[in-house]
Structures are given as structure tokens and as C-alpha cells.
Amino acid sequence: MQERLIIRNARVVDPSCGDDDVRDVGVADGLIVPPSQAGGGACLDARGLALTPGLIDLHVHLRDPGQIDKEDIASGTRAAAAGGFTAVLAMPNTRPPMDNADALRATLARAQEFAAVRVLQAGALSIGLAGRELADFAALRAAGAAALTDDGRCVQSNALMLEALRRARALGLAVLDHCEDEGLAARGCVHPGELARSLGALPMAAAAEEAVVARDAVLAREAGWPVHIQHVSSGLSVDLVRWARSRGLPLTAEAAPHHICLTAEACLEHGTNAKMNPPLRGADDRRAILDGLQDGTITVIASDHAPHTAAEKDVAFQEAPSGIVGVEVALALCLGELYHSGRLPLLDFVGKFTTGPARVLGLPMGTLAAGAPADLTFIDVDREWVIDVRQFLSRSRNCPYHGRRCRGRAVATLVGGRWAWRDPEFDSRLRG
Ligand SMILES: [Zn+2]
Known part of the structure; x- marks a missing residue:
């Protein structure tokens, strides 16, 4: 179902308006809204994460x-x-x-x-x-x-x-x-x-x-x-x-x-x-x-x-x-x-x-402006991990990067106000 959500203390990175600063973002009815209009829903502690369109x-x-x-x-x-x-x-x-x-x-x-x-x-x-x-x-x-x-x-x-x-x-x-x-x-x-x-x-x-x-x-x-x-x-x-x-x-x-x-x-x-x-x-x-x-x-x-x-x-x-x-x-x-x-x-x-x-x-996507669809990506830019093709959700494994060390990855994605994917560790950030 669609989330009512207040996202606290995210590093908001929005190239559509040149924004890169720590602030709160609200989600209601599948759209991005000012935090004051997202009351009554869950609260997400996004400290340390980048939030991007x-x-x-x-x-x-x-x-x-x-x-x-x-x-x-x-x-x-x-x-x-x-x-x-x-x-x-x-x-x-x-x-x-x-x-x-x-x-x-x-x-x-x-x-x-x-x-x-x-x-x-x-x-x-x-x-x-x-x-x-x-x-x-x-x-x-x-x-x-x-x-x-x-x-x-x-x-x-x-x-x-x-x-x-x-x-x-x-x-x-x-x-x-x-x-x-x-x-x-x-x-x-x-x-x-x-x-x-x-x-x-x-x-x-x-x-x-x-x-x-x-x-x-x-x-x-x-x-x-x-x-x-x-x-x-x-x-x-x-x-x-x-x-x-x-x-x-x-x-x-x-x-x-x-x-x-x-x-x-x-x-x-x-x-x-x-x-x-x-x-x-x-x-x-x-x-x-x-x-x-x-x-x-x-x-x-x-x-x-x-x-x-x-x-x-x-x-x-x-x-x-x-x-x-x-x-x-x-x-x-x-x-x-x-x-x-x-x-x-x-x-x-x-x-x-x-x-x-x-x-x-030529589509009005890729923005965190209020009123836009709540399509959001949460990124831990410093998370260290190793690529393991056996864990891919894709049906195929043709990939030359198995075993490669990486720094940074997406930890959650929200599409139209619905969670499309969450890293297991991400859930500890959600309250209510
Ligand atoms: Zn081609």
C-alpha cells in the first residue's frame, strides 16, 4: 500500500534544483509533499543516507x-x-x-x-x-x-x-x-x-x-x-x-x-x-x-x-x-x-x-519537487560490499564483476509512494 511517510535528516540530493543539503521530506498519497503534510504516517530516520530522485x-x-x-x-x-x-x-x-x-x-x-x-x-x-x-x-x-x-x-x-x-x-x-x-x-x-x-x-x-x-x-x-x-x-x-x-x-x-x-x-x-x-x-x-x-x-x-x-x-x-x-x-x-x-x-x-x-x-521525472510522484532512491554512499552474482535477483548471471569490492549502494527504493525494495538493515530505520 501507499506509504504516508516523514523522512528525517536525509542528505537530499536533487539535481533538478541543485539541492544538496540535509532536510526532511514528506510522502503522502503517492506524492512528495512538505513534511508538515505527511503527519500520521511512519517516520524514517534517514541519517547518513543520501535521498535522490x-x-x-x-x-x-x-x-x-x-x-x-x-x-x-x-x-x-x-x-x-x-x-x-x-x-x-x-x-x-x-x-x-x-x-x-x-x-x-x-x-x-x-x-x-x-x-x-x-x-x-x-x-x-x-x-x-x-x-x-x-x-x-x-x-x-x-x-x-x-x-x-x-x-x-x-x-x-x-x-x-x-x-x-x-x-x-x-x-x-x-x-x-x-x-x-x-x-x-x-x-x-x-x-x-x-x-x-x-x-x-x-x-x-x-x-x-x-x-x-x-x-x-x-x-x-x-x-x-x-x-x-x-x-x-x-x-x-x-x-x-x-x-x-x-x-x-x-x-x-x-x-x-x-x-x-x-x-x-x-x-x-x-x-x-x-x-x-x-x-x-x-x-x-x-x-x-x-x-x-x-x-x-x-x-x-x-x-x-x-x-x-x-x-x-x-x-x-x-x-x-x-x-x-x-x-x-x-x-x-x-x-x-x-x-x-x-x-x-x-x-x-x-x-x-x-x-x-x-x-x-522529455518526461517530468527525476525530481524531488513537491507534487511530483514519490519515486525515491536511498543510497548509502559508503557501504562496503562485495558483488556476489549468486545473490542477483536477475534471472541471469552473465557478469564479469563477481568478487569485486564496491563502496556505496542503494538501500531502498520507493515507487509512487510504495516500497519497491528495502535492504534488510533498512527496516530498523522505520518507526510507526
Ligand atoms: Zn545496443
Whole structure:
């Protein structure tokens, strides 16, 4: 049930208004209210915890419908809640794909019934994500699509992508792009160099991504409509986004935790559990992504949560599916690399998970303003813990971080005034 709640002495970190100070927050009827209007409910002692707007993950594969041996709406969103997320944008490359209104409506109806957090569903740009014929964007929007992307694939025709941007603009729908020139990618799956040879896998040149990032900057200007670049992996891609933004071109970009934390060498240690698309790249690329997050070129961190079964991953590198699970560890990993390292103050860090994604979608989320839905994340930024994949709430375990020491994690999430997840130790803070 919905909580009436007074939260005492939280460190309130709200990038939507630049707030970072200790104060009380009230929750009543599913909304954030002044503490004086939340009387008669429970009292929460949040001393020592950061309280942020509910985190939003702009890039999640829930595998539902069609591949529920990997994940489903219930398991994926429970994992997201445990990771501190109160909303996820689900990618449309399900089976069948979300390229028509009926399929999308049915998925959102199941989410209404089974999801632990808000599920925003992306529709496909093209029928079957095949890049030949555009989906019916108006019908997708009417069915509840929150954005459009062919993630996993990439529309290869510049003319078709321009037409997609024009139609999306007319409907006010955000467009997200998995940037990959399929010719340049040439079936590659690993950063070029000695590593590719020792893994016996085909190299994927960074140019496959960079050429499409540059293309998208040009098309965004031509259409007068933004493109959001998904999971940047290369330093030149970051440079291109920085250049485009400095010219006033409407480009935004996200980075995934694995490109923030790891380089291609991780493939030697972790094998197919370090195989992703785009692949992990060099130390210079990783540093450029960190710099891009620090200087505001990259405004979003998104997990690219991509569950696969152990059997699917237990094959030769070239044959294995791409992706790793991420929603339960994204916040902790990035706290270490960006906040505890001193690269970003907590307020700017939290913005990558709240105001950043909310602006991409054009949705009034990611704020603790009075009257907003009570989507809240409680974070113990100093909690030390060790990642144990056996404890994941996700249905899958494909993850290269098992045994990694972390500092900081979400300890509770509230969605629309209802608890979506609470750490066992958190309950001792609740009274009444
Ligand atoms: Zn992708």
C-alpha cells in the first residue's frame, strides 16, 4: 500500500534544483509533499543516507516477451529496484519485437501487473528492426511508447533515418540510436589488435560506431530533432558528441558502466562474460568516456542490462551473444569510478541517473519537487560490499564483476509512494 511517510535528516540530493543539503521530506498519497503534510504516517530516520530522485535506467533488456529463460518483467524490475532504479526504459528487441501497437500495449499491460518499478517501453524504429520500413510511430505512441530505437541493430540508410527523425519530431518522440555501421563492423565483436587474434574472434573497428555518431549529428541538425547516442564506446565518439553539442546540434549520449570500468583486456580474464556490443575498448577510450562524463558531454549513465543464460554464453567468443547483466551493480560501480575517485560531486553524479535520462525522454521525472510522484532512491554512499552474482535477483548471471569490492549502494527504493525494495538493515530505520 501507499506509504504516508516523514523522512528525517536525509542528505537530499536533487539535481533538478541543485539541492544538496540535509532536510526532511514528506510522502503522502503517492506524492512528495512538505513534511508538515505527511503527519500520521511512519517516520524514517534517514541519517547518513543520501535521498535522490528515483534513478532512471535508459537502457534495459527485459527479454519479455519471448526469452523469459533469460529474464522477465518481474525478475528484471525486481533486480532494477534492488539496484536503486525506480524506472527503466525497456528495449524493443524482444520476440516478437515492439514494432507494432498491439505488441507494445500487451507488454505494458503485463508490466502494469508484474513490474516492481515503472516500465517505460521503447518502440522500434523499423519493422522487425530490419531497417527497411519504418514502424507506425503514431500508433506506437498511442499505445504508450516512451521512445524509439532499433537497439541491437542500427538503421543503415541515412535517408530512412532522416525520415524517422522527421516523423518522431512531429509526434514529440525521443529517438535513441545504437550506432553501428554494419559494413564497417564486418561481423566483428572485439576491439582490434592482438586481443582479437588471441580470442580467435573478428575485430570490430571503432569506426563502425564513430561513422554513425557523425551521421546522427548531421541528421539531427537536418531534421531539427535530437538523437540520443546509446552506449558510446570510443574516444572519438565522445569527441564527436562534444563537437556537435558545442555547435548547438541536438545530440545527447549515454555511457554504460562496463565502458566506464573495464577495457578490452577484461575479455582475457572473463571470456564471453566480457563480450558486449559495442565491445570494450582501449584505456584511452575509457579515459575519454570518463572525461566526457566529467565535462558534461555525456549526460546519462545507462546499464545496458543484457541477461543471457549460462549455456548461451558457454560457447566460443565469436559465437556468444553480446551483453552482461547490469542493473544491480551499475550504481555501485559508477559511484567508485566517478564519485569516490573525486571526478564528480554527488549532485552531478546523481544527475547522470535522473535529470539526464528524464531530459532525453522529455518526461517530468527525476525530481524531488513537491507534487511530483514519490519515486525515491536511498543510497548509502559508503557501504562496503562485495558483488556476489549468486545473490542477483536477475534471472541471469552473465557478469564479469563477481568478487569485486564496491563502496556505496542503494538501500531502498520507493515507487509512487510504495516500497519497491528495502535492504534488510533498512527496516530498523522505520518507526510507526
Ligand atoms: Zn545496443
